[in-house]
Amino acid sequence: MxxxxxxxxxxxxxxxxxxxxxxxxxxxxxxxxxxxxxxxxxxxxxxxxxxxxxxxxTKNELLNLVCADGLNAAAADAESALRASGDPWEVFGAFMVRFLQSGAGAQLILAGSFVPDESLIALGGRVSRLVQQVVDRAIAAGVLRSDITGSDLPLLAAQLGSMRSANKLRDRELQRRYLGVILDGLRAPAHSQLPGRAPDQEEIEKRWRST
Structure with missing residues (x-):
């Protein structure tokens, strides 16, 4: 036995x-x-x-699982940030590093290339709410510019995650470099008002449902 x-x-x-x-x-x-x-x-x-x-x-089933895996990692990262104590800016910066590494934002590149399950859309909504809480906490602490929303973060991560070449180590190094530039731009006090309006959850979901 x-x-x-x-x-x-x-x-x-x-x-x-x-x-x-x-x-x-x-x-x-x-x-x-x-x-x-x-x-x-x-x-x-x-x-x-x-x-x-x-x-x-099917490929569609696999893509749903790939995206769910990244979103679950992002949810865990956000929950960890909400539990964390210490310097609020350091907590937010560490969250952004993990959020980028989770691939949750980079997977927006896949939006529109497959049919998302309703469970994936629901999971995306949960992640959005958690990320918004992380943002609200940082704004309340006075370390994050007040014109940033939680829906801005996956789009920023998607832009960094799209940096792909044959040299994965170099890609990660460059992603972290430009994340540093972005974090400087996110930090309060802001030196100017951001142009345009921030995306909302409906706009994010439309990217996934565009097949």
Whole structure:
């Protein structure tokens, strides 16, 4: 019995590692090229195509899971920021670094390239509310300019996340560099009023539903 339990645990752990590898590979492949095929994901993840299709029936299903993975990470980052104590600007800056790394903003690049499940739209709404709370907290502390909204942040992250080349380490270095520039522009006191109006959640959702 013990041997059978160990075998089951081993298979479960292997399946979990495969899932992680596939989601990570799919995020990279589809952000690089939204028209990529499932075969490209299998190749990047190092798994067989048959194995991939057994777990993910369609590209649309896989894209929903990829985006849900990033949004769940973003929700966890926002919750962590809301629990954090210490210097309010340092808390906000650390959140922005994690938010960029989660890929939640970068995945806006995929908006319109697949049909999002209603559960994904609902998850996006939850993340939006949490991020708005992070923004409100920073504004109330006097460290974030008051004309910024939570809906501005994923669009900023999307612009940074679109920086892609064959050198991933260099991409990450440049993303962090320009995030530093953006953070300086976000910090209070602001030296000018931002032109135009901020996006709202409806505008963000329209990007996802544009297929």
């Amino acid at each position: 013990a041997d059978k339990a160990a075998v089951r645990r081993g298979r479960y752990e292997q399946a979990r590692r495969n899932d992680y590898a596939v989601i990570a590979a799919a995020r990279e492949v589809f952000i690089e090229n939204p028209e990529a095929k499932m075969a490209d994901v299998a190749h990047r993840a190092g798994v067989g195509q048959a194995s991939l299709y057994r777990r993910y029936r």
